[in-house]
Amino acid sequence: EDQVTQSPEALRLQEGESSSLNCSYTVSGLRGLFWYRQDPGKGPEFLFTLYSAGEEKEKERLKATLTKKESFLHITAPKPEDSATYLCAVQAAPRGAQKLVFGQGTRLTINP
Amino acid sequence: GAGVSQSPSNKVTEKGKDVELRCDPISGHTALYWYRQSLGQGLEFLIYFQGNSAPDKSGLPSDRFSAERTGGSVSTLTIQRTQQEDSAVYLCASSLGPNQPQHFGDGTRLSIL
Numbered sequence: 001e002d003q004v005t006q007s008p009e010a011l012r013l014q015e016g017e018s019s020s021l022n023c024s025y026t027v028s029g030l031r032g033l034f035w036y037r038q039d040p041g042k043g044p045e046f047l048f049t050l051y052s053a054g055e056e057k058e059k060e061r062l063k064a065t066l067t068k069k070e071s072f073l074h075i076t077a078p079k080p081e082d083s084a085t086y087l088c089a090v091q092a093a094p095r096g097a098q099k100l101v102f103g104q105g106t107r108l109t110i111n112p
Numbered sequence: 113g114a115g116v117s118q119s120p121s122n123k124v125t126e127k128g129k130d131v132e133l134r135c136d137p138i139s140g141h142t143a144l145y146w147y148r149q150s151l152g153q154g155l156e157f158l159i160y161f162q163g164n165s166a167p168d169k170s171g172l173p174s175d176r177f178s179a180e181r182t183g184g185s186v187s188t189l190t191i192q193r194t195q196q197e198d199s200a201v202y203l204c205a206s207s208l209g210p211n212q213p214q215h216f217g218d219g220t221r222l223s224i225l
Contacts, residue, residue: 031211043116043203043216044155087155091211098143098210099157099171 002027002092006103013078013110021073021086021106029093033071034100035064036087044087078110114138116217118204124223125194133189133220137206144187145207145214146179150200158202161187162210191222199224 003026013019025033032051036044048057050066057064061082063074073086085107089100117136125131137144146158157171161181172178176194181187191198201221205214 034213036216041218043205043218046213046215049213089155098145098160098162098168100145100147100155100214101157102155104154 002090002101004088004090004101004103006086006088006106008106009104010107011109013075013108015079015110015112016077018074018076018078020075021108023071023073023088023103024069025071025088025090027090027092027101031091031093031097033066034089034091035071035073036089038085038087038105047086075108078108080110080112083108083110116204116206116215118202118217118220120220121218122221122223124225126225127196128193130190130192131194131222133191133202133222135187135189135204135206135217137185137187137204138215140208141206141215142184142209143207143212143214144181145205146187146189147203147205147216148200149203149219153200155203158189194222194224196224198222 005024007022032049035047038044048064053068055066061076065072085105087105089102119134142163144161147155149155159179160168176192179189201219203216203219205216207214
């Protein structure tokens with residue numbers, strides 16, 4: 001069964017304090033790994049897709065990386081507006097399987 | 113441009129009643145998905161539509177749940193004889209096609225009394 005585990009569950013940082021969020025996955029062939037940001041009362045907002053080990057994507061203060069077993073979301077010099085829940089999801093390779101399997105998320109709080 | 117639109121944003125109903133939730137995908141997106149987000153459960157897949165192909169219903173939790181997509185655009189998720197465990201946020205997403213990033217609406221918060 002495809003599984004995604006995110007850690008930590010919650011993380012508090014001071015403004016400017018860099019850190020990383022982890023997403024470990026077990027999947028029967030990876031088609032893609034997705035990172036989303038979710039604000040309270042809103043739907044998930046797409047951030048990145050990673051397809052193969054070694055791939056990296058960047059957007060502003062965020063950088064996502066991928067290995068064969070896990071992905072990291074690195075946050076550099078975060079600001080209070082980066083506070084949100086970050087969700088990781090995988091899409092498995094079997095033909096026709098389009099569903100995303102999500103982790104429980106990491107709730108990130110950036111204190112000014 | 114306009115994102116995925118869902119209505120209503122909130123729905124409160126009594127146990128045993130039927131409910132219909134609506135999703136308007138992003139224009140031009142051929143793929144549409146329904147997910148459910150419950151406290152402690154995370155996001156779980158319900159159903160996937162792609163063009164005129166038969167939908168993937170593998171995530172529907174019981175036969176009380178059904179969904180249709182008319183004209184390849186708007187979709188309706190129907191829950192019959194609602195139970196308290198159906199209380200959750202129901203999220204709709206759409207994508208340009210298979211294997212493309214899924215873009216989510218803000219969901220319908222369903223509360224069963």
